[in-house]
Amino acid sequence: MALAAALARAATRILHGGFPLHATSAALYTRSRLFCNLPAGNEPSAPGGEEEPWEAAEAEILLKVGPVVELVKDILHSRRYGNGAFLNPEDEKVVVEKVLAHHPRSEDKIGCGLHAIMVNKHPDFKMSRCLYVVRTNGAWADFSYRKCLRAYIKGAYPSHADKFIHKHHLVQRRSHLGLLPPK
Secondary structure: OHHHHHHHHHHHHHHOOOOOOOHHHHHHHHHHHHHOOOOOOOOOOEOOEOOOHHHHHHHHHHHHHHHHHHHHHHHHHOOOOOOOEEOOHHHHHHHHHHOHHHOOOHHHHHOOOEEEEEEEEOOOOOOOEEEEEEEOOOOEEEEOHHHHHHHHHHHHOOOOHHHHHHHOOOOOOHHHHOOOOOO
16 A cells, blocks of 8 residues: 555656656666666667567557556545545646546536546445546536546557557456446
């Protein structure tokens, strides 16, 4: 639990620009890679060739979505937020801008206006917690962060999206498709 909380805090700092890269740390990084006989950032990773397009795309996607996934998992699975709790302003900003904005039906989810983002138990899957949009009229609507991330990846990286989604387990769960009976 402590490790997950530390990772979530680090992910939040990264998302909010809390880790500036200083010139000295970049120089040390380059030197250490050279001393280890590894290619520096401006050198090809393999002799005679560039990095594979899939590997480069995967690394870029992970840099973009990894901290967001860690933050959302921390929100849902840690004790920072109890059932029915609204997210703090920093977490809400990240969830709205980097998750909910990419939901295929985000306008329908927000409806008459966004009041807050809340964590609560899922109505059908009682052992699961999920994120809810709390509208200005008091109504709630749940949304899947996985669905949001799938839509973002498919839009931003269309040629690598399917492979990334399957490899990193962002596929739609079979129980949600009606293929497996809910427990």
